[in-house]
Amino acid sequence: MRRLKHPGRFGLLPGFGLTLGITLAFLGVLVILPFAALTLRSLQMSPGDFQRILTDPRVLASFRVTFLAALGAACVSGLFGFVVAWTLTRYPFPGRRLVDALIDLPFALPTAVSGIALTALYAPNGWLGSRLEPLGIKIAYTPAGIMTALIFIGFPFVVRTLQPALADLEEEYEEAAASLGANRWQTFLKVIFPSVLPALLTGITMAFARALGEYGSVVFISGNMPYRTEIVPLLIITRLEQFDYTGATVLAVAMLGASFALLLAANLIQWRLTRYAYERS
């Protein structure tokens, strides 16, 4: 049976050498060589360079802004993403398929366009900004503006990872909970929510990881004030414009390290939670 499943190994299906060659050639030029260049550049620097650049107060401030805004945006995305995914999978309403198709707009819309559109909305003289200003609420050119852009970019990740998980829930479990005397709220808290929690956390982590590196949609609305609303990707660009390749590389390595650690953590969370759910059932 195994022979039939993977016949390529035994030489019946052709094209292995050719397709693997093409794949490796593309990956070599586009992924391996660029990362080799980054590794080489970082090996040429001393640990002192890393320490000096990463402990600079302006750099530390930008890491704090980027990290906190991304985290806050991911949590808000998680909350609204849950409500949207829940509504779309459970409650029929006119225009539901249209709304469902629109969820992917932030994936399809170029980030520069979302950036200027959100800025035009929330700037002090903008459509919403001018109405919020008398209330003392400022969104554009503050960390709240950065968060708004990151929620726009991040919430589709939450919706799209939750939808299949919510759709896969068997109605029998809810019926069983109800017949055992649970009310609807208890059923939600003890039956539904725990089974979609891994998907929710995965979606939030994906939104968070994307938000950490986001540049185009943030850079217009943030105002880019050093120490207050300057994000790390912008700092990398500033360093590059000054031909400070060392500084840019250190920041890039730190960001790559953060996002890989995050992906690892996400995989661990998912693995632990699914195992926990499996053992409990």
Add this chain to the structure above:
Amino acid sequence: MNMPVSETSRGKVSRLKATGDPSWVRAVCIGLTLGFIALMLLLPMIVVFTEAFRKGLHVYLAAITEADARAAIRLTLLAAGIAVPLNTLFGLAAGWCIARFRFPGRNFLTAMIDLPFSVSPVVAGLLFVLLFGSGGLLAAAARWAGIQVLFAVPGIVLATMFVTLPFVARELIALIQEQGDEEEMAAMVLGANGLQTFWRVTLPNIRWGLLYGMILCNARAMGEFGAVSVVSGHIRGVTNTLPLHVEILFNEYNFAASFAAASLLTVLALVTLVIKTLIEWREQYKTSTDVLES
């Protein structure tokens, strides 16, 4: 005649009570969803078109037909015109060898294909600056070949290809794997050669998934901002893509022209969404009829 009807309706009512939600919960959820979508997705789109046409149709038309805008559109079409076909070729090759064969390093290869999705666009651009900039691994080779990569079209194409590399491949690896190889084996056994098998069996089976990957790849290729911004050097009329053109006009407070250029990209995004949704509906329909037939 009356009895069964009343019984089924009673059955329905009791089911609703057990696992349905109170109507106020439904109303609040639907209201929150619609409000959030209107605020987050519809309003920004409306802003783009309103601002673009604020100064009238002739200003709009002038903004998208002036020389720099035309150069930017041309460059965006060129970069996508190179990146999308090449990444489609890559996706087909990667899909075939990863989904159809088992070999050492296969999982590592799959992880490497996904890598561009987890890298910040700005870092992606930086990678190519380090590769081709002064002291870079390929700087001497490029100079020897007489090719200007950074702040020129080749750099823009490379950065675009990097950020869009996974789109087609990811789609096809999953799809080809899911389809199984029985039909291809049958074709081979019946005497088709490799190319015939690919054209007549594999390609027809994966064409919708292929199109799906390609339009997403194209949308990102035409809209990429961060990575291209790092390698382009922002030379007007020469290395400005359409998203970079939007940025420059916006920073010059030329909002009408900036939003006019942005409206073109918004139309592109909407067309992409429509095609994507149509393919998804088609596939859902197909799988549901498949289930019915089996």
